[in-house]
Amino acid sequence: MNFVILACALFALGLYGVMSRRDIIGVLASVEVMLGSGTVLLVGLSSSMTAASGVRPDPGALGAIGVLIIVVAAAEAAVGLAVLVSVARILHTTQVDGLMEVKG
């Protein structure tokens, strides 16, 4: 079950990064770490959850979902960076503290 602990640790690290980093690039990188923790959990489960449930999932299928997550993460990173470039052009900053437009 070590990979579960690894995934949780990665997730917590990523969450901490999202909450605490001051620049948007760091926040985006932390989001990638959180997504990675999900992938780790999925791949780990594909080889270990057979015995407990009695139903044997297709390892190939779980692996394929893992690959799909990586692709989605890449697309999400591209979109995020594009937004970041626009924000930087308009506001001349990449600091999160400067982005308070949605204040109530």
Next chain:
Amino acid sequence: MADTLVRLAWITCAVPFAVAALVALFGRRLGRLASIPSLLSPLVVLGVGIAGVLAWFDSGAVAGTWLVESSARWLSFAGAPGMNVGFAVDGMTALMLVVVGFVASMVMIFSIGYMSEDEGFNRYYALLSLFTGSMSLLVIADGLLGLFMGWELVGACSYLLIGFWYHKPSAAAAAIKAFLTTRVGDVGLLLGIALLWNATHTLGYRELLGAGVHGMDTAALTTAALLLFVGAAGKSAQFPLHIWLPDAMEGPTPVSALIHAATMVAAGVFLIARTWPLFEAAPAARMVILAIGAFTALAAATIAVAQTDIKKVLAYSTISQLGFMFAALGAGAWVVALFHLVTHAAFKALLFLGSGSVIHGTGTQDMREMGGLSKSMPYTAVTWFIGAAALAGVPPLAGFFSKDEVVRAVWEAQPVAAVALLLASLLTAFYITRATRLTFFGTYRGHHHAHEGGWSMRAPLIALAVPAALMGFAAGPIARLLGEHGESLDPVIASISVLVAVSGIAAGWLVYRDGAAAEVAMEGRMGALWPVLRGAYGFDALVSRGIIVPVVASATALYRYVDRIVIDGAAEGVAWLARKSGSGLRRVQYGDAQWYTALLGSGMVILFVLTLIGPQLTRWLSVLNWFAAGR
């Protein structure tokens, strides 16, 4: 050809409604030409009416049969049987379509001249088309449901046309008064229809008036008949719901001719004639109708004697003549009532258009400022004389025949009422002679240069003078249209009628020899009576003191206490609460996405921890409970 047109009778509603919509939308661009497409509406109605008359005589004119019936089921959902709406045509329908189509055509042609200066020209014509279609709907409906729709639509058109010059406060007030007063009657009509539906589960004439009425007990029948009469009295301005019609004269004069003299106000008479088997089976209700009709006929005639406004004279005259029709209905002579309806439509539309021509020429409605107009307005004068003589009952003009038959029918049922009607006839002859003398004879007292209108105004007068003069000879065909046989004149009653008419005319002619001076002399000679008559017995004031003031006071109290404090208080309280809680909570939302993430994460952690330690927590709690229980 005729049969095809009759089968297409629904176009008498569809075409006018379409024309009304088109003229309302695009009429502004057409300008004065908006009247040309509008004329299509009454011509379609007239065409279908004539086709119906021909087809009815072809089919043998049998009472109780229909030339065409067509209906669709409506409102049948969720297991409810629904009701039928559709149209049906017989001789009576065709007769009414001819009347509506003919008078509406004349009025539309007349209005080209009369309304030519008005800014709302296309609005006026759109409303006239809408009215024509609504009146056709009322007439061709195959049951009380369709009739009620048409009934309300003509009421709405009446409201809109009385208030046509809505920037005039008196016109706006008159429109509201007419609408609300007829509404009182309409509630009665609606209740009557509901009662009939409840008892027979049908509103179609064929089933309702056949098996339906025979299956009802007398009490229910009488109640239903009386409720329908309340509706009819509201629409046809019978006492005590007559108060709106004199005020309705605020509308343009051609509108008064069409709606408030010839067609819509006669809808009440049509309603009772159409549902005649119901009233035949309810003699008690007929007595009420006879009493109210005769009383209205006499009372309105006395009021008309003292009016100085030419349109007010004609308005009270219309109320009085409608009283004659209701008296005939009450006496059981529905064929005679419809005959009088048709002749009255002709000569009263003529008189109203004549008064419109006079008002157009002199710029005033006050007869004391007219006089001597027979020289400057010869066409109007001659046609007015024909209409006035027909109204007074001079043989052989139309009014003589129909009024005579009304009096005879009432005489056979209730001699006292017949005497009242004869008295009303005497007054009728007197007041119309008075109006004629004040308007057309003597010397001109106005300041405006009096002139005749253009040909669009003269031609309808001439065209209406023909039926006003000759319609009396059509008594036989009209009776056959209604599936009955015409009756010949009773010489005794006829001579009495002629005597009454001639003495009324002679009295009016002699008393008003001096024109306006005679009016002043009458005011002096009659003393206190004259203002009372001129003020219509103060019935308006009585209504406003007895009904309007209490209703308005209670409504004001409701508004001030219930509406302002309870309803608005609740609504404003909710708004206050939402505003306050919003301004408090908005401080939480200060726009930092990382702060939101932190809150989200900590919430998740708390939930996670609770899930883990939840079972233990409940165990500890139960241990505490056990301690507590142990004590």
